[in-house]
Amino acid sequence: EAGVAQSPRYKIIEKRQSVAFWCNPISGHATLYWYQQILGQGPKLLIQFQNNGVVDDSQLPKDRFSAERLKGVDSTLKIQPAKLEDSAVYLCASSLGGPGNTIYFGEGSWLTVV
Amino acid sequence: AQSVSQHNHHVILSEAASLELGCNYSYGGTVNLFWYVQYPGQHLQLLLKYFSGDPLVKGIKGFEAEFIKSKFSFNLRKPSVQWSDTAEYFCAVNARYNFNKFYFGSGTKLNVKP
Numbered sequence: 001e002a003g004v005a006q007s008p009r010y011k012i013i014e015k016r017q018s019v020a021f022w023c024n025p026i027s028g029h030a031t032l033y034w035y036q037q038i039l040g041q042g043p044k045l046l047i048q049f050q051n052n053g054v055v056d057d058s059q060l061p062k063d064r065f066s067a068e069r070l071k072g073v074d075s076t077l078k079i080q081p082a083k084l085e086d087s088a089v090y091l092c093a094s095s096l097g098g099p100g101n102t103i104y105f106g107e108g109s110w111l112t113v114v
Numbered sequence: 115a116q117s118v119s120q121h122n123h124h125v126i127l128s129e130a131a132s133l134e135l136g137c138n139y140s141y142g143g144t145v146n147l148f149w150y151v152q153y154p155g156q157h158l159q160l161l162l163k164y165f166s167g168d169p170l171v172k173g174i175k176g177f178e179a180e181f182i183k184s185k186f187s188f189n190l191r192k193p194s195v196q197w198s199d200t201a202e203y204f205c206a207v208n209a210r211y212n213f214n215k216f217y218f219g220s221g222t223k224l225n226v227k228p
Contacts (some may be wrong), residue, residue, distance in 0.1 A: 024176055031214055033216070034118065035218075040220075040221075041220055041221070042118075042120075042204055042218040042220040042221045043158075043204070043218045044218075045216070045217070047217070048213065050213065055213045055215075056215060062219050091157075091158070091174065093158075093216075095214060097214060098214070099146075099210045099211055099214060100146040100208055100210045100214070101214060102148070102160055102163060103156040103216055104159060104160075105150075105157045105159075107156075107157040108157060
């Protein structure tokens with residue numbers, strides 16, 4: 001079974017530039033999550049989709065971050081303009097969506113803002 | 115607000131030593147509990163999970179965890195660690211009837227000396 005795919009794996013940008021990350025979840029998984037993991041910290045949920053609807057985006061800095069999940073499958077997370085403190089690993093994860101289902105993570109997209 | 119606390123940020127052990135990593139959570143509803151592991155350079159992987167039934171759950175590679183509801187704890191244990199257990203360990207709480215939301219602790223880095 002294919003896992004959660006993410007791209008790009010690594011990205012270095014200057015502050016105030018924009019960046020976009022792409023995620024393809026496991027086939028059939030209704031729930032898709034974007035987490036931000038800053039070095040030395042645990043994953044922090046940015047946004048959670050159920051199919052193509054947003055379940056929770058309370059911790060998404062909406063002045064600079066946006067995410068969409070068209071057709072309930074792939075998702076894109078965008079940052080514009082980037083700040084130095086956005087340097088982190090952006091993790092995409094997916095689950096079947098039922099209560100208590102395990103979530104599966106992609107390898108992450110490492111962002112460095114200089 | 116929901117939270118997950120991992121009190122040990124960095125643990126150093128010699129091979130064959132016993133391991134116990136603490137995890138406490140605060141959430142008033144029904145929860146499922148997970149431990150994820152992140153080996154160097156790899157993505158987060160499921161180690162074990164608790165949904166219901168026997169509060170002592172066994173996972174891969176000889177790990178086990180005990181759910182103590184009265185203490186809101188889900189501590190991870192292994193009787194004898196190996197060098198290959200060097201990794202970062204994350205406790206996670208899933209709000210079972212709240213859109214399958216996952217909350218992660220800040221992680222514990224385990225270094226096992228050969």
